[in-house]
Amino acid sequence: MIFEITNQVRVTAFKEGHKWYEALLSKKADFIAHDGFAEWEIIPGYWLQVAEGTLSEESGPLRLGVTDIIAERDRLVKELEIDEFEIYSREEVSAKWGTFTDPWGNRIGLFEYLDKKEENDRIKTILGV
Secondary structure, three states: OOOOEEEEEEEOOHHHHHHHHHHHHOOOOOEEEEOOEEEEEEEOOEEEEEEEOOOOOOOOOEEEEOOOHHHHHHHHHHHHOOOOOOOEOOOOOOEEEEEEEOOOOOEEEEEEEOOHHHHHHHHHHHHOO
């Protein structure tokens, strides 16, 4: 039985990476086990780990659901100076999405449900509200 998920990204400069991911997630790390390692609980039971180390090939993207992808993109472009962050959509896909790269080569994506009722239902289910 799977009951919890972690996803790990690696950064070669941990202090800068830790700060960068704090800005991305708009919060301090929830858990720091030791030097070179920090964890954020994104939603209950889903943890993002940032560890000092070398990037693994073909990793990612880590995709994060947001309620307003344009506002989030604008915030990240300003705060994290992200250069390339296009937002895409297709008629047959029920979401908008975009992918960018952190300074260490990890691919990160955002997505937004087009159907706001579906989005609200997912949020309620995931957060148990």
